[in-house]
Amino acid sequence: MIYVHVPFCKSFCNYCDFYSEIAREDKFGRYTDQICEEIRRRKGEMDNSLRTLYFGGGTPSVLPLGDLTRILLTLEECGHGGPYTEFTMEVNPEDIVERGLPYVQSLKALGVNRISMGVQSFDDELLRWMNRRHSADGARKAFRLVREAGIGNISLDLIFGLSNLSDEVWEDTIREALALGPEHISCYQLTVEGDSVLAQRLENGEYEEADEELCRRQYDRLCTLLGEAGYRHYEISNFAKPGFEAIHNQGYWQRKPYVGLGPSAHSFSGRNRSWNDASLDDYSHTEESLSVEDEKVETLMLSLRTAKGADGEFLMANCIPGSIDLLLKEGALVKIGRRYRIPEDHFFVSDEIIRTLV
Ligand code: SF4
Known part of the structure; x- marks a missing residue:
């Protein structure tokens, strides 16, 4: 199990406090050099048993194809190349629409066989409020492009439990997601994270957290609608059509060893946990025994x-x-x-x- 963290975003969502830098062309080359160097240095730690590769972020879909190819070739050179049982790439719908069908076709040619798309909502007002880059229509277009490129395993991310998300809008979002027919859906309840814009708004009295009852109601509705549509609720936040449960994420829950590459990525040796510094400049690695x-x-x-x-x-x-x-x-x-x-x-x-x- 290998995880590659791509710490770049074109803009920042109001609820997020993940480590990420503003995406700029001049940063990608050095980032890729560091990842390739880390692969060579840590190749002995990589375990090939599940053969999964996961590019998460940040926003991996901002990474130029040349850099992605360089990382994959380095993995191959070190004995950890594809084809992978599951090769997931997290994408932002706007990048898919902007870069178009040839981009997704290239991802597929490079071995990507699972796309995880951060949709969050199908309500444009809410998407703007979250400072997401895409619109509901952009998400629908992106989904169709990924399908057209022949990717048969798509996961959508949705968010619930916001005080400004009504039950009606939430239900519409679930139904819109279902209408696209993804193989997998991940749903997270919004939490106000320490360094996020939303935390600041909460402090200034410009946002109020959703009450427990609303969150519970929205979660229950989600479970009912997805169950009726034939999705298996196989983990608290994850639903899949039979046979499409995420192999990589199940590995995390089963405490299988994994290597996390890149700034702020975490790793698990099967015994100890370790993590890289959240910095693009020579991030170092710290280990903690459990x-x-x-x-x-x-x-x-x-x-x-x-x-x-x-x-x-x-x-x-x-x-x-x-x-x-x-x-x-x-x-x-x-x-x-x-x-x-x-x-x-x-x-x-x-x-x-x-x-x-x-
Ligand atoms: S939620 Fe994703 S896209 Fe938004 S700022 Fe955080 S890492 Fe970037």
Whole structure:
């Protein structure tokens, strides 16, 4: 599992505080040199078992094709080239529309077989408010171009839980997304992040956080509509048509080792976690070893966020005595064979459930 972080955006969304720099032509060459150098330096850490490659960001679709090719050739030279079981590229709809069909065809020729598109909403007013670059129509056009290029695995990202998102507009957004027929949908509840523009607005009294009830209602509506449309709710925030569950992301939840390349990227060796500095200038790598307790909590949290749930023996051996029975009685946990899972109608309060267990 290899992750490449592309820390460039053409503009910044009001809710985001990820590390990202303004995209400028003169920065890409040096960035790519650094990634290629990091691949050569860390090739021994890369594990080929899942054979997934994921370009995330930031906005990977701002990266020139020449730079992308150089990164892929370096991976190949180091014994980690394609074809990959899953090669995902996150894209902004506006880049797809601007760069057109030949761009997506080139991505496909380079081995990309899964596109993850940040749509967030199909409401133009809300998109402008979020400072997204694209319009609802742009997202529809981009989706059609990706399909036309022959990519058969498309994921859309949506956001809910904003105080200025009405239930009607949210329902329209879900229905618009479904009308396109993506194989996968990821939905995130908006959180006001520390260094975001939105956090500042909240502080100045220009934004009010959505109340719990609205978030819950919008999440429930999402689960119902996507379930009716045949999507499997396989992780709290992720829905897929059968057979299109994200291989790379499932690897994260199963605590498989991965190497994260580029500024601010995180890695996991199977034992220790490490991360690169959030800086384009000679970012350095810091490692932290996990205690047995950390490992236990991580395993529990990651597995219970999925429909597969956690192994029964593991749970019995590691949870507060009596907590499993209590949650089973409340219907907040169910036993399926040798595993326990949080049922879908309790996913929304999974953090509380996990806190009861450890
Ligand atoms: S949400 Fe994505 S596109 Fe928007 S600023 Fe953050 S990284 Fe960039």
